[in-house]
Amino acid sequence: MTTALTPPAGARPPVRHPDAPAPGEPLGSHYEHCFGCGGGQPHGLHLEARAEEGVAVTAEFTVTADHQGAPGLAHGGVLATALDETLGSLGWLLRVIAVTGRLETDFVRPVPVGTALHLSAEVTAVHGRKIYATATGRTGGPDGPVAVRADALFIEVKVDHFIDNGRPKEIQAAMADPDTQRRARAFEVNP
Numbered sequence: 223m224t225t226a227l228t229p230p231a232g233a234r235p236p237v238r239h240p241d242a243p244a245p246g247e248p249l250g251s252h253y254e255h256c257f258g259c260g261g262g263q264p265h266g267l268h269l270e271a272r273a274e275e276g277v278a279v280t281a282e283f284t285v286t287a288d289h290q291g292a293p294g295l296a297h298g299g300v301l302a303t304a305l306d307e308t309l310g311s312l313g314w315l316l317r318v319i320a321v322t323g324r325l326e327t328d329f330v331r332p333v334p335v336g337t338a339l340h341l342s343a344e345v346t347a348v349h350g351r352k353i354y355a356t357a358t359g360r361t362g363g364p365d366g367p368v369a370v371r372a373d374a375l376f377i378e379v380k381v382d383h384f385i386d387n388g389r390p391k392e393i394q395a396a397m398a399d400p401d402t403q404r405r406a407r408a409f410e411v412n413p
């Protein structure tokens with residue numbers, strides 16, 4: 223792990239937000255067209271994460287023929303995306319909006335097409351706007367062998383990050399969607 227992913231002195235353990243979804247509760251998609259979790263994204267991974275105890279989530283993702291890098295094997299970038307998305311959904315438990323600053327991935331075993339990848343992620347520490355987290359993807363079941371793992375640094379942002387940087391067409395559509403508005407607002411009221 224690089225020094226950038228080692229929590230600095232003064233980092234604190236994460237605190238589960240009192241209004242975080244209960245353990246077992248599905249988190250839903252943060253954006254319908256998200257490549258990682260959006261239901262309205264035909265090319266996406268359709269990852270479905272759920273809350274766990276503490277500041278942790280689990281998710282499953284099945285590798286299909288659309289995700290190949292080598293014949294019959296998942297593309298590493300797709301696996302990194304699955305880890306990134308699972309890690310990104312930890313924001314629901316802290317009730318903060320955060321984007322990936324750094325993602326360091328270990329590819330431990332090849333993952334064949336047809337494999338259900340069992341993902342789990344947890345926040346390990348928080349320092350100001352910096353959120354340190356780790357994730358694993360296992361095959362054969364939630365306790366199966368680790369195929370991929372990642373350490374990551376997420377940076378807390380305000381909803382303006384998206385409004386200021388996103389293409390206007392999609393931003394306007396998202397702002398007009400009551401469901402997206404409701405979700406964005408839920409994060410912004412974080413004290």
Ligand SMILES: CCCCC/C=C\C/C=C\C/C=C\C/C=C\CCCC(=O)SCCNC(=O)CCNC(=O)[C@H](O)C(C)(C)COP(=O)(O)OP(=O)(O)OC[C@H]1O[C@@H](n2cnc3c(N)ncnc32)[C@H](O)[C@@H]1OP(=O)(O)O
Nearest residue numbers: 226252306307310311320321322323324377384396397406
């Ligand atoms: C109305 C529309 C609403 C739509 C939204 C709807 C709902 C929202 C809900 C949830 C959505 C949220 C996330 C999506 C969830 C999952 C998807 C997967 C996650 C992703 O896929 S997300 C896409 C990829 N991601 C990016 O697109 C980021 C591009 N990037 C930037 O936008 C900036 O780069 C930013 C903001 C990261 C930082 O910029 P900044 O100016 O705010 O802050 P600054 O640079 O000062 O950094 C502050 C401290 O972080 C340290 N730091 C920063 N970057 C670092 C790095 N790379 N390595 C090591 N340390 C780093 C500094 O060293 C400093 O540390 P220190 O405080 O100790 O000095």
